[in-house]
Amino acid sequence: VLSFFAFYLARFSSREIATNINYLNDIRARNLSLTGLEHGIQLVKTSFSSILNPVTGTFNNGQYRVAVSESQDENGSPLPFSHYHLLNSTATIGNVERNSRIIVSSYPQAFNLAFYGNNVGSTTFSSASTINGDIYFNGSVGSVNLTSGKVAYTSLTNPGNNAVSHGTPLVDFPAFDNTYYEDLLGTVSESYFSGASEPMLSFDGNNDYAAIQNMYYTDVGEISRLTVSAWVKVPLDGGDWSIVDFDRSEYYTCTVGM
Numbered sequence: 001v002l003s004f005f006a007f008y009l010a011r012f013s014s015r016e017i018a019t020n021i022n023y024l025n026d027i028r029a030r031n032l033s034l035t036g037l038e039h040g041i042q043l044v045k046t047s048f049s050s051i052l053n054p055v056t057g058t059f060n061n062g063q064y065r066v067a068v069s070e071s072q073d074e075n076g077s078p079l080p081f082s083h084y085h086l087l088n089s090t091a092t093i094g095n096v097e098r099n100s101r102i103i104v105s106s107y108p109q110a111f112n113l114a115f116y117g118n119n120v121g122s123t124t125f126s127s128a129s130t131i132n133g134d135i136y137f138n139g140s141v142g143s144v145n146l147t148s149g150k151v152a153y154t155s156l157t158n159p160g161n162n163a164v165s166h167g168t169p170l171v172d173f174p175a176f177d178n179t180y181y182e183d184l185l186g187t188v189s190e191s192y193f194s195g196a197s198e199p200m201l202s203f204d205g206n207n208d209y210a211a212i213q214n215m216y217y218t219d220v221g222e223i224s225r226l227t228v229s230a231w232v233k234v235p236l237d238g239g240d241w242s243i244v245d246f247d248r249s250e251y252y253t254c255t256v257g258m
Contacts, residue, residue, distance in 0.1 A: 025096040028060055033100040036064030036089035044068075044087065044104055051087075062093035074101055081105075114150075136166065 036057060043051045043066075054067040069086040073079055079086065088101040114133025117125055125135075126142035135144070136153045141163040144152055153166040 022094070022096055025094045026098065029062060029091045029093045029096045029098040030100075032060060032062045032064050032091035032093060033089045033098045035059060036066045036091055037087065037100045037102065039064075040066035040068070040087050040089060041102075041104075048085075048106065060093070062091055064089055064091040066090075068104075074099070079103075137163075 039057060040051055040055065043055065048068075051066065051068050054065055056063065056065045058064075066087070066089045069079075069088065071079060073086055074088065083105045085104050085106075086101055087104050088099060090097060090099050113136050114131050115135040115137075117135070117137040117139070119125070119138040122139060124140040124142045125137045125144065127144050130145045130147060131150070132147045134151045134153065135141075135146070138155045140156060141152050141154050141159060141161055143161065146152060152161070152163040154163045155166060156163070157165055159165055
């Protein structure tokens with residue numbers, strides 16, 4: 001009986017020691033994951049491309065691994081914005097593994113800007129309308145009305161009008177891919193002028209048109225919202241023309257402002 005209880009107590013003590021070690025390793029692993037996260041943040045600040053491949057390190061008898069996901073969060077769900085990236089740090093000490101993660105962005109400090117001004121003309125930005133969101137302007141910010149809690153960021157070191165300096169260089173936004181637009185122009189029956197600052201379509205007023213192909217609909221609501229902008233010179237006799245025309249108007253409501 002004594003041998004049995006001695007064995008039981010020894011086993012209990014062993015489990016208690018293992019539990020205490022795991023508890024200590026849990027704290028150490030959490031701290032190590034934050035260390036790895038800080039390492040990743042410093043790399044991202046210098047160059048985002050430097051962390052496209054996972055970065056590893058060792059510290060305090062443990063290992064950490066820092067990696068970035070450009071499209072998914074920790075649950076495998078899509079990130080809500082294309083400029084969001086998940087920076088994840090995984091630390092392992094003994095048999096304990098812990099993770100730390102943050103969202104990083106290629107945008108300025110104001111993540112989702114209501115207005116972004118590159119300001120190549122070196123003007124002062126002012127707006128009488130209320131802007132619901134943070135703004136970023138490369139230059140001087142004049143009189144602007146922002147909703148409560150929103151910030152006007154600027155590249156100036158000592159800005160006025162309660163603007164906040166974000167510093168330089170100005171962050172570049174992703175380039176716009178207009179391949180689809182250019183391909184669409186090749187299917188349109190009219191002249192295309194590309195020499196102007198804003199390329200446009202020019203119709204002869206007789207039989208030119210731009211058609212949106214492969215729009216299949218059999219019920220109300222199956223066509224998404226469509227916006228068409230045009231400069232129109234109305235013929236002297238009124239003519240037989242339209243800005244937007246549909247072959248099945250019973251499934252579409254059209255509102256035109258001129």
